[in-house]
Amino acid sequence: MSVKNKHNDSDLSDEDTLNAPFDGSSVAGSTAPISDLGARIRQARKAKRMTLRMVAEKVGCSPSMLSKIETEHATPSLRTLHRVLAVLDTSIVHLFGSDAPREELSLMRAEDRPAVRVQRNAPGPSILLERLSPTFPELMLDANIHTLEPGAESGGDIQHAGQEVGYVLQGQAELIVSDKSYVLGAGDSFFFASSLPHRYRNLDDGVTRILWVATPATF
Template identity: 45%
Template sequence: MNKIDLQANAEDNDERAFVPARLGTRLRLARQTLGMTLKALAKAADCSESLLSKIENGKASPSLPMLHRLVEVLGTNIGWMFEETDGDEGIIFRAGTRPLIALDPLRRGEGISLERIIPYSAGHLLQCNIHHIEAGGESAGPIQHSGEEVGYVLTGSIELMVAERTFKLSAGDAFVFKSELPHWYRNVGGDRASIFWVNTPATF
């Protein structure tokens, strides 16, 4: 499924509309809790005040590098920004019911969507998604944070860049590296690629 699919069913559309709204609300809450103005946060996170206002109002979504800068300035973490459940009630997540999200749905060229395996929640020590990358798609980055990354290529061919090294991976290949190393990836095949990706939530 393409991350921007105007023919998506109503349930998917509702979910995708909800993600930016929830993110914006929590971003505004974190900013106001610190007593920061919109202008001060925009300057500290190196982004425009107008874009930040749109994000807080659910009218735009940040790229992943921008989101990392925002949570670093606010002293929070990405997991909290997307947290969906309270406590530990969630155990089973059925096929076909997992949300498909995009951090930056307005940037069509990236061609990246994330299928959440488990919801973002304070009750989980790890984050787990399937990264779906369309042909020619490339992740925003490089990014880096504390923790560890583990992945397994389900389908397709990708290039994984970690610090100064580049690795070409195909279905069945796996990887692990420290999240502190700058990293990003791109689809170098002619078909969609998918990566089962587990990582420690970014905290600052």
């Protein structure tokens, strides 16, 4: 693992989205069912009785861009998605589908794993978040597989409550925490407090896959 200093990215802008709909088969040949991300964001906004302008002002993007996200004409970056969820007082669990019934053991088959796609630049490589943990409301942790296309990145710094641990399954990634850069390869793991500013990107010529777990399940 190597460490180097990095400067923060610029503030959030509409360039943190992709002005195109998504074909789920484009990411590493994944067959994961893709969540209707935009419709669920709109549903959450309506439930909070907030207008597009009200949410956009708090998120830091234009109302027109938020409208495109809701109508599936644009895909948010990971940072944009995080800010939207924070403003709407909801979590990414809501975006994966209906609440699952609480069971003694929750089993999810590979072909049934729901997914959400995020993308920073227009056009550009994407990140697929494949759900590993169930979606019942009282969930205490959040587990996903992050699949990064070559050149994909999360966007600017993200900060929220909790702790995170990850394990690189495939490829090579740069993880930047508190302005320090860590180069991670397959088999490397990491842990950090989610309150620290963090972001990441794929350094590999091919796909990079990371098993990522966070607690509490706030994102």
